[in-house]
Amino acid sequence: MASLIFEHLKKVYPNGFVSVDDVSLSIEDGEFVVFHGPSGCGKSTILRMIGGLEDITSGKIYLDNTFLNDILPRDRKLAMAFQNYALYKYMNVYDNMALGLKLRDLPRTVINTRVKTAAAFLGISDILTKKIRSISDSERQRVALGRAIVCHPKVLLVDEDFAHQNDDLRKDMIHDILKINKELGITVLYVTNNYEEAVSLNSRVIFMKDGKVIEDSI
Numbered sequence: 001m002a003s004l005i006f007e008h009l010k011k012v013y014p015n016g017f018v019s020v021d022d023v024s025l026s027i028e029d030g031e032f033v034v035f036h037g038p039s040g041c042g043k044s045t046i047l048r049m050i051g052g053l054e055d056i057t058s059g060k061i062y063l064d065n066t067f068l069n070d071i072l073p074r075d076r077k078l079a080m081a082f083q084n085y086a087l088y089k090y091m092n093v094y095d096n097m098a099l100g101l102k103l104r105d106l107p108r109t110v111i112n113t114r115v116k117t118a119a120a121f122l123g124i125s126d127i128l129t130k131k132i133r134s135i136s137d138s139e140r141q142r143v144a145l146g147r148a149i150v151c152h153p154k155v156l157l158v159d160e161d162f163a164h165q166n167d168d169l170r171k172d173m174i175h176d177i178l179k180i181n182k183e184l185g186i187t188v189l190y191v192t193n194n195y196e197e198a199v200s201l202n203s204r205v206i207f208m209k210d211g212k213v214i215e216d217s218i
């Protein structure tokens with residue numbers, strides 16, 4: 001079965017600062033896991049190492065028994081929803097959602113089906129021809145999630161910065177990522193500073209401090 005395993009994961013920055021310190025965890029296929037801890041405790045660094053945006057100093061990450069450390073970020077079967085969405089403002093919603101699939105040279109019919117299915121799932125079918133600059137923040141957030149799920153990832157990585165603008169956007173985002181997890185079966189790793197939010201999600205919470213896991217609610 002699909003699973004995500006960290007073995008003695010460590011991140012030391014060039015200035016000697018230890019950001020992630022010997023983290024070992026096992027996450028089951030389809031889990032919704034919240035990483036919580038004070039600012040600077042290393043939770044975003046873990047996400048960035050999984051996503052391949054940050055080098056791993058030592059330790060190993062496996063996805064589905066595949067050794068992830070040596071795999072290029074775009075081939076990791078992961079999707080990331082980080083700060084500012086990185087959408088192309090002058091392109092329409094459809095093209096933004098289709099971009100990653102086009103880069104993978106998938107047939108046009110497959111791309112069309114995937115984009116339309118994801119749009120229906122997220123309730124944005126009626127804005128597919130609109131330009132990003134003309135839609136609301138809430139719709140942009142959905143487009144960014146749509147672009148992530150059209151790739152059929154095994155794992156979705158979400159940093160709270162993704163919805164830091166206001167409470168309503170954050171609630172929408174949590175609703176959508178819970179739905180993605182439950183209905184599509186995609187494993188979700190969600191990083192948050194907010195304790196109330198972390199414990200209110202009825203999910204496994206990994207508590208971190210100074211780069212270490214100090215409690216795992218499993």
Ligand SMILES: Nc1ncnc2c1ncn2[C@@H]1O[C@H](COP(=O)(O)OP(=O)(O)OP(=O)(O)O)[C@@H](O)[C@H]1O
Nearest residue numbers: 013015017019038039040041042043044045046193
């Ligand atoms: N390039 C770098 N060089 C040195 N230290 C860094 C570098 N990048 C990040 N850090 C430090 O690593 C620590 C962990 O950063 P990280 O972003 O993972 O924290 P976090 O728990 O996600 O906090 P936040 O919620 O504020 O984002 C922080 O203290 C940060 O200052």
